[in-house]
Amino acid sequence: MSKKLRIAVIGTGGIARNCHLPAYANMDNVEVVAVCDILPERVKEIAEKFNIPAHYTDYKDVLNLNNLDAVDICTPNYLHSVIAIEALEKGLHVFCEKPDAMNVEKVEAMKAASEKSGKTLMIMRNNRFLTTSIFLKKYIDDGKMGNIYAGRCGWQRRRGIPGRGGWFTTKELSGGGPLIDLGVHMIDLSIWLMGNPKPVAVTGCTYNKFADSEDISDSKESRFGDRNTNGTFDVEDLAMGFIRFDNGACLQIEFSWASNVEKEKRFVELRGEKAGSIWSSDDDMLKIFTEEYGKTVDYLPNISNKAVKGGHEENLRHFADVVLNGEKPIFEPQQGVDMIKILTAIYESAKTGREVQL
Numbered sequence: 001m002s003k004k005l006r007i008a009v010i011g012t013g014g015i016a017r018n019c020h021l022p023a024y025a026n027m028d029n030v031e032v033v034a035v036c037d038i039l040p041e042r043v044k045e046i047a048e049k050f051n052i053p054a055h056y057t058d059y060k061d062v063l064n065l066n067n068l069d070a071v072d073i074c075t076p077n078y079l080h081s082v083i084a085i086e087a088l089e090k091g092l093h094v095f096c097e098k099p100d101a102m103n104v105e106k107v108e109a110m111k112a113a114s115e116k117s118g119k120t121l122m123i124m125r126n127n128r129f130l131t132t133s134i135f136l137k138k139y140i141d142d143g144k145m146g147n148i149y150a151g152r153c154g155w156q157r158r159r160g161i162p163g164r165g166g167w168f169t170t171k172e173l174s175g176g177g178p179l180i181d182l183g184v185h186m187i188d189l190s191i192w193l194m195g196n197p198k199p200v201a202v203t204g205c206t207y208n209k210f211a212d213s214e215d216i217s218d219s220k221e222s223r224f225g226d227r228n229t230n231g232t233f234d235v236e237d238l239a240m241g242f243i244r245f246d247n248g249a250c251l252q253i254e255f256s257w258a259s260n261v262e263k264e265k266r267f268v269e270l271r272g273e274k275a276g277s278i279w280s281s282d283d284d285m286l287k288i289f290t291e292e293y294g295k296t297v298d299y300l301p302n303i304s305n306k307a308v309k310g311g312h313e314e315n316l317r318h319f320a321d322v323v324l325n326g327e328k329p330i331f332e333p334q335q336g337v338d339m340i341k342i343l344t345a346i347y348e349s350a351k352t353g354r355e356v357q358l
């Protein structure tokens, strides 16, 4: 068996505790050598719970450890690029939670640092690892849907604001609301399925209508992030938009933490010349719509995402395989640059009321 990947997890909040650390505990080829969090009690408790030999409150101490191959960054968004760049400069491989960075300058600096160091930089794209996503990707890549020329995607929540008043709802710390938080997931999945066309222009609108509303939730997904009753809420709670690509394709988008819709839903709908598809969070739904012998035909693949849950563990396993065994990475840092260009331009369009060229 190949050597183990020695990794440190920085930030031990919701996603580290619920997804990353339990995933590493299942992996034979990864050893978590340290955890780090600015909250001393939290990091100590996590180290004990997951049997991790060392814990720190300053990430710089972690980057100086000499028994380390990689870091896994699970901090609030504003720290992703800061820690990733320092880690890459120290010769460490980097896995980082989404979103890649808060602006284009920072995401480009992350990509440049990875190229300069020759170390792997991978950002979480867990939805690509769902069974339904892998099936659909293969179906499209085999040419069965023909050219994909249009799509719609979104993640709409009726009530599900994460960490209200904390870093999630503070623009300076998060970069934005549901567009940057949830948009990364579904826009990435759509563009990946479409074959990574280059985005060329966007337009969008954002709204903030729930900042002073009751703090109620009907979404288990909104459990992330510490709340602060006297904190800030200066990000959007709904974003709508439209993306154009260099091959003429387009994508409509919609992301909300709170809006008056029927229920929470994640979806990617694609329109190809030979077939269309709906991928949705409803019962792991994947449906394909086509035409045969002069009749319209629906395909319903008998597959389920139960075994892979959110796809986080599979994404982390892939990272370990890329670093240890030279597996071809499914994620390229340029895709992160394109993603952050799209998101920041939608915010700009929402402000100016005009389409923004990328």
Ligand SMILES: NC(=O)c1ccc[n+]([C@@H]2O[C@H](COP(=O)([O-])OP(=O)(O)OC[C@H]3O[C@@H](n4cnc5c(N)ncnc54)[C@H](O)[C@@H]3O)[C@@H](O)[C@H]2O)c1
Pocket: 010, 011, 012, 013, 014, 015, 016, 036, 037, 038, 039, 042, 057, 058, 059, 074, 075, 076, 077, 079, 097, 098, 099, 124, 126, 163, 181, 224, 225, 226, 310
């Ligand atoms: N892929 C997914 O499905 C998914 C789901 C939830 C969150 N996330 C992402 O994961 C990241 C963390 O989100 P979360 O929900 O766990 O947030 P969280 O607030 O629960 O956890 C963040 C942790 O980072 C710690 N921290 C803050 N500053 C630090 C520093 N300088 N050094 C070390 N630790 C520091 C905080 O004390 C906290 O414990 C975010 O970027 C978020 O977008 C991804």
